[in-house]
Amino acid sequence: MTEQHGNGRHGNGPTHGLKHYIDSARWFGGKGRDWELGDVRRVGTLPGSTPDLTVVIDLAEIAYAEGEPEFYQVPLALYPEPQDRLGHALIDVIDTGDRAVTYAYDALHDRAAMSLWLEAFASAADGKVTADDLAFHRVAGHDLDTEAHSTLFTGEQSNSSVAFGEDSLMKVFRRVTPGVNPDVSIHEVLTRAGSDHVAALYGWLDVVDETTDSTIQLAMLQQFLRTASDGWELALASVRNLFAEGDLHADEVGGDFAGEAARLGRALAETHETLAEHFPVSVRSAEEMADLAAAMRQRLANAVEVVPALAEHAPALEATYEALRSLADVPVQQIHGDLHLGQTLRTVKGWKIVDFDGEPSKPLHERLQPDSPWRDIAGMHRSFDYAPRAVTMTNLASEPEQAEREQHAYRANEWSTRNSQAFLAAYAQHDLSDSEQTLLAAYVADKAVYEVVYEARNRPSWVDIPLGALARLARDRMEAR
Secondary structure (H helix, E strand, O other), X not given: OOEEOOOOOOOOOOOHHHHHHHHHOOOOOOOOOOEEEEEEEEEEEOOOOXXXXXXXXXXXXXXXXXXXXXXXXXXXXXXXOOOHXXXXXXXXXXXXXXXXXXXXXXXXHOHHHHHHHHHHHHHHOOOEEEEOOEEEEEOOOOOOOOOOOEEEOOOOOOEEEEEEOOOEEEEEEOEEOOEOOHHHHHHHHHHHOOOOOOOOEEEEEEEEEOOOOEEEEEEEEEEOOOOOEEHHHHHHXXXXXXXXXXXXXXXXXXXXXXHHHHHHHHHHHHHXXXXXXXXXXXXXXXXXXXXXXXXXXXXXXXXXXXXXXHHHHHHHHHHHHHHHHHOOOEEEEOOOOOOOHHHEEEEOOEEEEOOOOOOOOOOHHHHOOOEOHHHHHHHHHHHHHHHHHHHHHHHOOOOOOHHHHHHHHHHHHHHHHHHHHHHHHHHHOOOOOHHHHXXXXXXXXXXXXXXXHHHHHHOHHHOHHHHHHHHHHHHHHHHHO
């Protein structure tokens, strides 16, 4: 199971192809950091593989110049001959000796390889099937369409998803960590509880990894919501409608989003309620709240090193975090952990919430910890702020007039405020207490600091969006003192 490839490499040849493939992948989270490819070990071969097509799962170690190593999953379709139809997905040509080579392709692009995944899940029925240490698990209640063709989704960031016709969707976790992935465990609980706000879980794939002596979850199979609309795209459409009407307010435009924001707020509230019924609920002491404040301050300090422009807002943000020290007995529970409009889908039956694996930059043990529901609410607030700013960036000319900038800023604030308030009112259904307002302010600031670092490393032209939000938060904080 832990077969090595040429001293931890693919075959006996170089790994330039694999390193380039990982470095250029959208899902690779190490961009901007110095790293080398370490050991590449094979954790399993899919059942149904033949000499003409062997489908394997490799784990590639990413060794950073600074920090702990990470492991990324690389599913490969191995062929003894080149496959013209997969030329775009070629990762490496492996020297296997005696003048023979193997052509290694990204398996997710290969329908023949993907059919082996689907067949393996189907064979598990209601239970578990193990093959070469790969364990395929199934949740009862749905018969898979094993004749469905696969389609790889594009544009994703931290994972990869493959649709099987209109029947099911498989998410392949790219950066993997020993232990239970919350996306699997939470979906399983919500599915068995009959929640209306998630796509039903059909199954998952894991492996007992001898190197780490623990289970690593590799993929999950769930209901494919084919006709669903992406929440982020719906929000952008609403903003464009507003910007197209120069003399109308947000509540007067045909594409007003406030009703949907309210329905999304109720969906999140009901999801949190279900999670609280099936996962442990506890409270944070005053000492633990002080630790939370210190952790937020440290993240801010780290972010200032990456984006020095943050420094001018640091005193006000630190004061926002320090206010957490006045709180005690704060309820915490299982939450989403990385909620924003891009993690929501609007279906004919209402809103669905997806991707419960938490914030990608955090280690798994942190993502598994209970947290305040206000972190999820803060994530949605930041997303409602992002949508109009993103449209503004694409709508404005490279050097807009001052009046045009002010008009867009005014309308962006109007849209953001209206929808954030509608969402919050529907979620809470009461006026917020002082402690709730303190929690929300701190979590919003913490999320915006994370966004600044993310944008600086991945989309530098967008960094002004979270920087502007932090400037407004800092100004509001100073005015309130």
